[in-house]
Amino acid sequence: xxxxxxxxxxxxxxxxxxxxxxxxxxxxxxxxxxxxxxxxxxxxxxxxxxxxxxxxxxxxxxxxxxxxxxxxxxxxxxxxxxxxxxxxxxxxxxxxxxxxxxxxxxxxxxxxxxxxxxxxxxxxxxxxxxxxxxxxxxxxxxxxxxxxxxxxxxxxxxxxxxxxxxxxxxxxxxxxxxxxxxxxxxxxxxxxxxxxxxxxxxxxxxxxxxxxxxxxxxxxxxxxxxxxxxxxxxxxxxxxxxxxxxxxxxxxxxxxxxxxxxxxxxxxxxxxxxxxxxxxxxxxxxxxxxxxxxxxxxxxxxxxxxxxxxxxxxxxxxxxxxxxxxxxxxxxxxxxxxxxxxxxxxxxxxxxxxxxxxxxxxxxxxxxx
Amino acid sequence: xxxxxxxxxxxxxxxxxxxxxxxxxxxxxxxxxxxxxxxxxxxxxxxxxxxxxxxxxxxxxxxxxxxxxxxxxxxxxxxxxxxxxxxxxxxxxxxxxxxxxxxxxxxxxxxxxxxxxxxxxxxxxxxxxxxxxxxxxxxxxxxxxxxxxxxxxxxxxxxxxxxxxxxxxxxxxxxxxxxxxxxxxxxxxxxxxxxxxxxxxxxxxxxxxxxxxxxxxxxxxxxxxxxxxxxxxxxxxxxxxxxxxxxxxxxxxxxxxxxxxxxxxxxxxxxxxxxxxxxxxxxxxxxxxxxxxxxxxxxxxxxxxxxxxxxxxxxxxxxxxxxxxxxxxxxxxxxxxxxxxxxxxxxxxxxxxxxxxxxxxxxxxxxxx
Numbered sequence: 088x089x090x091x092x093x094x095x096x097x098x099x100x101x102x103x104x105x106x107x108x109x110x111x112x113x114x115x116x117x118x119x120x121x122x123x124x125x126x127x128x129x130x131x132x133x134x135x136x137x138x139x140x141x142x143x144x145x146x147x148x149x150x151x152x153x154x155x156x157x158x159x160x161x162x163x164x165x166x167x168x169x170x171x172x173x174x175x176x177x178x179x180x181x182x183x184x185x186x187x188x189x190x191x192x193x194x195x196x197x198x199x200x201x202x203x204x205x206x207x208x209x210x211x212x213x214x215x216x217x218x219x220x221x222x223x224x225x226x227x228x229x230x231x232x233x234x235x236x237x238x239x240x241x242x243x244x245x246x247x248x249x250x251x252x253x254x255x256x257x258x259x260x261x262x263x264x265x266x267x268x269x270x271x272x273x274x275x276x277x278x279x280x281x282x283x284x285x286x287x288x289x290x291x292x293x294x295x296x297x298x299x300x301x302x303x304x305x306x307x308x309x310x311x312x313x314x315x316x317x318x319x320x321x322x323x324x325x326x327x328x329x330x331x332x333x334x335x336x337x338x339x340x341x342x343x344x345x346x347x348x349x350x351x352x353x354x355x356x357x358x359x360x361x362x363x364x365x366x367x368x369x370x371x372x373x374x375x376x377x378x379x380x381x382x383x384x385x386x387x388x389x390x391x392x393x394x395x396x397x398x399x400x401x402x403x404x405x406x407x408x409x410x411x412x413x414x415x416x417x418x419x420x421x422x423x424x425x426x427x428x429x430x431x432x433x434x435x436x437x438x439x440x441x442x443x444x445x446x447x448x449x450x451x452x453x454x455x456x
Numbered sequence: 457x458x459x460x461x462x463x464x465x466x467x468x469x470x471x472x473x474x475x476x477x478x479x480x481x482x483x484x485x486x487x488x489x490x491x492x493x494x495x496x497x498x499x500x501x502x503x504x505x506x507x508x509x510x511x512x513x514x515x516x517x518x519x520x521x522x523x524x525x526x527x528x529x530x531x532x533x534x535x536x537x538x539x540x541x542x543x544x545x546x547x548x549x550x551x552x553x554x555x556x557x558x559x560x561x562x563x564x565x566x567x568x569x570x571x572x573x574x575x576x577x578x579x580x581x582x583x584x585x586x587x588x589x590x591x592x593x594x595x596x597x598x599x600x601x602x603x604x605x606x607x608x609x610x611x612x613x614x615x616x617x618x619x620x621x622x623x624x625x626x627x628x629x630x631x632x633x634x635x636x637x638x639x640x641x642x643x644x645x646x647x648x649x650x651x652x653x654x655x656x657x658x659x660x661x662x663x664x665x666x667x668x669x670x671x672x673x674x675x676x677x678x679x680x681x682x683x684x685x686x687x688x689x690x691x692x693x694x695x696x697x698x699x700x701x702x703x704x705x706x707x708x709x710x711x712x713x714x715x716x717x718x719x720x721x722x723x724x725x726x727x728x729x730x731x732x733x734x735x736x737x738x739x740x741x742x743x744x745x746x747x748x749x750x751x752x753x754x755x756x757x758x759x760x761x762x763x764x765x766x767x768x769x770x771x772x773x774x775x776x777x778x779x780x781x782x783x784x785x786x787x788x789x790x791x792x793x794x795x796x797x798x799x800x801x802x803x804x805x806x807x808x809x810x811x812x813x814x815x816x817x818x819x820x821x822x823x824x825x
Contacts, residue, residue: 125772125776125778126769126773127778129780130779130783131780155748155775162749163751169769170769171769379524380528380531382531397538399528399538400538402524403494403524404496407494410499410779410782411496414779
């Protein structure tokens with residue numbers, strides 16, 4: 088089981104600094120969790136993941152359930168034994184992927200019937216099944232099986248969906264047989280009444296942490312920020328709050344100001360493989376011609392073990408599709424986010440997060456690159 | 457410049473143990489040199505390359521001359537500065553690639569005219585140009601510009617080619633302005649008279665080391681071994697002997713018995729990316745279904761930092777095209793060859809290389825996998 092200590096609230100911004108105690112380590116929040124979809128944070132070894140994270144990463148239930156399957160992972164004692172990760176882990180419920188990746192999907196009260204697009208297998212995922220799978224995967228923190236409707240769903244559909252997700256949350260909680268920390272998920276799209284209802288009823292069921300799902304799925308940034316601002320005072324103060332699927336630095340800092348404690352996203356790792364690099368001076372695209380003769384490191388303000396490589400060299404590797412390019416860029420993007428979260432936590436403790444936001448955005452958005 | 461000390465000749469096999477002194481380290485021979493074609497030993501960081509090599513690697517002149525080009529590499533002070541490699545380096549002359557990769561190739565006495573298949577640029581490579589490029593690349597050991605004719609070329613063509621390669625070798629030596637160690641290359645296909653002639657005339661010009669080119673290009677193994685056996689007593693004893701493009705363990709051990717000191721090949725790194733793994737119990741294909749539930753390491757007799765991963769996990773990564781699979785398998789294949797070369801050197805010093813060969817082949821070829 089996990090516990091959460093709210094240690095400080097930033098006097099300037101209201102942002103929260105806390106400690107998340109898990110069976111595999113205590114983590115300062117706000118925290119960013121790199122995504123290791125298929126039991127690998129893409130391109131990195133476990134040792135490197137430790138270097139560029141705080142030690143809490145995410146695995147995806149849907150992918151690992153389908154490949155390699157539970158028998159293989161059970162044999163290794165869970166994802167942690169499978170990938171040789173000795174720090175903390177969170178798994179999602181598979182719900183998001185069922186709704187975004189699966190084919191021939193039919194949603195019923197009992198769960199979701201769908202087809203594995205890779206081999207045509209007919210599959211069924213339910214609140215109970217999602218718990219059963221996540222118990223095998225063995226993460227410290229696991230998630231309730233929810234529906235994440237399209238952001239433009241009708242009010243009627245969204246209401247029906249929120250009600251069903253609440254019933255599913257209760258069923259998942261009842262099914263849990265381990266002391267893994269099961270989080271509830273708040274849905275409701277962009278409708279404040281539904282969000283408030285979803286939040287209150289989920290809290291009524293009672294979970295050790297609460298996730299906000301169904302945001303960062305195509306709405307405008309400002310719509311997401313407004314919803315987070317609306318939810319902030321309504322959420323339990325003594326439980327961690329996890330905004331799912333958000334990894335853009337500007338979004339993270341705004342969400343932190345609205346009381347969010349935990350983040351995950353494939354953005355830093357996926358962007359890296361496309362040559363898009365987070366730096367303290369803003370995002371750069373490494374294949375740009377202007378870096379051809381650039382001897383400076385990717386990020387002159389962030390000293391890491393990949394600082395020794397010149398932009399010119401990394402550009403060459405990237406253009407030549409050398410795997411080392413993806414490694415270096417993934418390392419930089421995660422190291423950047425780790426450093427960014429640490430700066431956010433320091434600013435919260437110093438009661439100056441709004442000042443930090445201004446300074447950060449000035450460098451990040453406006454520096455001439 | 458380099459120097460070579462022949463320290464011991466195996467009483468059982470005649471194989472040579474020596475020390476190769478370079479400006480960036482002294483290396484025991486026989487040695488295997490991993491290939492870093494485009495200034496990267498594919499998938500590995502320089503730190504990892506050190507762990508799985510003896511510290512002498514190869515770069516390819518042809519590829520680096522075309523991309524990123526000499527201006528970029530010159531700016532970094534050579535390949536070593538470009539890729540942050542602080543140990544020793546050897547570059548080839550580009551000749552082999554011009555003859556295997558280039559289009560619209562026209563061979564003249566002055567050099568070779570060809571088209572860059574990537575962009576249609578008309579290019580010219582000559583003995584002098586190959587030296588000029590390799591001086592910029594800055595390796596400790598560099599190679600003469602030679603022609604590597606097809607193994608089934610006529611005697612007349614082969615003779616003409618050998619004569620021209622000798623004139624090119626002399627021109628390259630005359631063009632050299634640095635103290636890099638320029639090796640001569642022996643050609644002559646499968647014709648012993650031509651090989652003997654090529655060897656004698658190349659030695660007459662005089663180089664600090666001699667490579668054997670034009671083998672491992674499609675002939676039978678036994679034809680290669682016979683040619684090496686024929687050349688062995690004719691080659692200068694006090695100079696290192698480098699068999700180009702050979703990396704299969706069975707070929708290496710036979711070549712060592714015939715007096716070869718140095719090897720390079722893309723085989724271990726390329727095979728790794730196709731799931732083919734060198735182990736002390738023979739080659740395995742990691743995607744094989746029988747490894748699905750196999751908790752043992754890739755090579756139970758070779759303890760390295762990747763021994764912690766199960767075959768089951770590596771198979772999963774490989775099937776899912778995770779980059780970490782290529783990293784782990786490349787590491788294993790090169791670690792295997794490093795260990796293999798060390799065992800060969802020990803057996804030479806112990807005057808029991810023929811015994812070692814039998815033991816090795818028994819395990820490598822016949823163990824039930």
